[in-house]
Amino acid sequence: xxxxxxxxxxxxxxxxCKRYGTVEALKGVSFAIQRGEFFGLLGPNGAGKSTLINIVxxxxxxxxxxxxxxxxxxxxDWRRARRAIGVVPQELVFDPFFTVEQVLEIQAGYYGCGxxxxxxxxxxxxxxxxxxxRRASMxxxxxxxxxxxxxxxxxxxxxPVVILDEPTAGVDVELRRSLWRFMRELHDxxxxxxxxxxxxxxxxxxxxxxxIIDRGAVRVIESTEQLLARHPFRxxxxxxxDGAQLPDALRPLVTGHKNGALELKLERDRHPIGxxxxxxxxxxxxxxxxxxxxxxxxxxxxxxxxxxxxxxQQG
Amino acid sequence: xxxxxxxxxxxxxxxDRIGFVTLTxxxxxxxxxxxGQTVTxxxxxxxxxxxxxxxxxxxxxxAYPGVSYTEFLVPGLVMMAVxxxxxxxxxxSLIQSKVMGNLVFLMMAPLxxxxxxxxxxxxxxxRAALVAAAMLAVVTPFVHLPVRAPLALFAMFLLAGGSxxxxxxxxxxxxxxFDHIAAFTNFFIMPLSFxxxxxxxxxxxxxxxxxxxxxxxxxxxxxxxRYGFFGQSDVSILASLLWSAGFLVAVSAVCLWMLASGYKxxx
Numbered sequence: 001x002x003x004x005x006x007x008x009x010x011x012x013x014x015x016x017c018k019r020y021g022t023v024e025a026l027k028g029v030s031f032a033i034q035r036g037e038f039f040g041l042l043g044p045n046g047a048g049k050s051t052l053i054n055i056v057x058x059x060x061x062x063x064x065x066x067x068x069x070x071x072x073x074x075x076x077d078w079r080r081a082r083r084a085i086g087v088v089p090q091e092l093v094f095d096p097f098f099t100v101e102q103v104l105e106i107q108a109g110y111y112g113c114g115x116x117x118x119x120x121x122x123x124x125x126x127x128x129x130x131x132x133x134r135r136a137s138m139x140x141x142x143x144x145x146x147x148x149x150x151x152x153x154x155x156x157x158x159x160p161v162v163i164l165d166e167p168t169a170g171v172d173v174e175l176r177r178s179l180w181r182f183m184r185e186l187h188d189x190x191x192x193x194x195x196x197x198x199x200x201x202x203x204x205x206x207x208x209x210x211x212i213i214d215r216g217a218v219r220v221i222e223s224t225e226q227l228l229a230r231h232p233f234r235x236x237x238x239x240x241x242d243g244a245q246l247p248d249a250l251r252p253l254v255t256g257h258k259n260g261a262l263e264l265k266l267e268r269d270r271h272p273i274g275x276x277x278x279x280x281x282x283x284x285x286x287x288x289x290x291x292x293x294x295x296x297x298x299x300x301x302x303x304x305x306x307x308x309x310x311x312x313q314q315g
Numbered sequence: 316x317x318x319x320x321x322x323x324x325x326x327x328x329x330x331d332r333i334g335f336v337t338l339t340x341x342x343x344x345x346x347x348x349x350x351g352q353t354v355t356x357x358x359x360x361x362x363x364x365x366x367x368x369x370x371x372x373x374x375x376x377x378a379y380p381g382v383s384y385t386e387f388l389v390p391g392l393v394m395m396a397v398x399x400x401x402x403x404x405x406x407x408s409l410i411q412s413k414v415m416g417n418l419v420f421l422m423m424a425p426l427x428x429x430x431x432x433x434x435x436x437x438x439x440x441x442r443a444a445l446v447a448a449a450m451l452a453v454v455t456p457f458v459h460l461p462v463r464a465p466l467a468l469f470a471m472f473l474l475a476g477g478s479x480x481x482x483x484x485x486x487x488x489x490x491x492x493f494d495h496i497a498a499f500t501n502f503f504i505m506p507l508s509f510x511x512x513x514x515x516x517x518x519x520x521x522x523x524x525x526x527x528x529x530x531x532x533x534x535x536x537x538x539x540x541r542y543g544f545f546g547q548s549d550v551s552i553l554a555s556l557l558w559s560a561g562f563l564v565a566v567s568a569v570c571l572w573m574l575a576s577g578y579k580x581x582x
Binding site for chain 2: 057058059060061078079080082083087089091093094095096097098102106107109110111112113114153
């Protein structure tokens with residue numbers, strides 16, 4: 001085995017460009033996901049996430065650039081690259097002609113796996129709570145069950161790298177939590193997991209590192225802690241007494257209204273909370289309730305994708 | 316960061332073969348799951364043609380000495396069923412997978428163009444063989460069919476069935492919805508198969524249509540197949556074999572290029 005390949009990243013993307021007609025879906029994206037990471041790929045709709053994943057999975061051909069999975073080039077060494085990766089597609093797709101068990105055996109066969117993979121298929125069926133449905137036709141399954149079969153299909157050849165493209169979209173809370181648990185177990189067993197999701201709390205809880213992609217470029221790529229600490233602001237929610245008005249000096253800080261309360265966005269350096277209370281006191285404003293909130297990933301995501309943050313390139 | 320050593324990805328010696336066999340079996344299971352639609356229905360349709368044409372043309376002079384019109388008709392109908400079903404098998408499987416979206420599971424797998432090609436053609440040939448065998452089994456008690464050139468018969472079946480299976484893959488790749496496949500069938504496969512000498516000898520046609528028929532690849536498929544039964548045909552068996560083999564090579568080249576380049580599949 002080539003030593004450089006042994007330590008090569010789980011996924012290495014360099015200078016990836018893709019254009020659909022006049023739309024530039026990816027504008028020279030470069031970054032690497034290391035082995036053993038639980039990596040979040042976030043971005044608004046149409047940001048280029050799915051194009052990126054589809055190129056990594058071999059579903060779409062890039063115009064320029066290179067992708068390698070565990071050091072295997074997805075174009076030149078595509079058989080090994082595809083053996084190394086399992087992808088759960090975003091859309092709920094299934095083959096209506098087959099049962100759950102047949103679908104998994106067929107998928108394993110595509111990857112060159114024979115009878116030796118049966119115990120693993122059994123394990124997947126049990127762990128994904130599909131035991132009672134193993135002989136059920138795919139068309140007879142609920143949406144959540146179909147999604148779990150899709151997850152099993154992506155894992156059936158035991159790939160060291162797994163990409164989950166919005167695996168919890170449209171699933172109920174209970175299933176969402178069981179999928180989270182399963183993804184964590186998968187990661188604990190050594191699998192590199194790449195997750196795209198619109199549930200930012202999900203990314204915040206699960207991912208150790210996050211890339212935010214927007215308009216075909218990576219806006220930021222940092223560890224989740226760094227990302228959360230990146231913006232030195234906090235939120236102050238104030239419920240004023242009946243008839244009380246916020247002083248003019250504080251009005252520019254208001255970012256929202258909720259249940260009769262005002263939410264103020266305070267920069268830690270420029271707007272200490274003490275100064276806000278002093279301003280309220282000097283204006284004679286009575287306060288009914290106060291609540292502070294640290295910024296979460298959603299606040300940072302909105303800020304980064306709303307503003308024209310310059311793209312970053314990482315090797 | 317947690318750097319982990321992962322064992323190298325070994326491509327096992329027969330992994331491609333397992334992939335090919337799996338895809339072939341899956342394609343066979345797909346049409347076997349709806350056998351009434353994929354085998355029984357075309358057999359009944361072809362038998363109805365036989366019944367109607369054999370009755371309507373009962374008094375017609377035979378094309379070949381010692382071969383009745385009904386006997387003349389059967390090989391042509393069998394080959395027409397082979398042509399239509401080999402095409403339908405590949406085309407409908409691909410378009411269904413495309414429309415349902417489950418083609419991604421195959422596209423993400425480490426299966427190359429040759430495995431795709433081989434599996435779809437093998438499954439289509441099996442379906443065509445089942446339809447042909449069922450038709451022959453039903454008509455044999457009523458119609459005398461000698462087999463004068465079994466090798467030619469088998470070769471023509473493989474060349475014709477193979478070509479149409481490949482055309483079905485091409486149609487499936489190019490099409491985006493069921494309507495497109497229907498257009499291929501209605502405006503290309505059906506007219507060419509009906510105007511290929513199934514119901515008549517091309518020698519009975521006016522000169523213009525006689526010459527036009529010589530450019531229809533389906534004509535050679537049917538004529539060569541008929542030679543396999545009677546040892547007689549409108550053109551030489553060599554011409555039929557060469558035309559059919561040439562057609563198979565041409566459509567296979569286009570199809571393999573499409574699969575290798577990801578044409579309309581990996582955009």
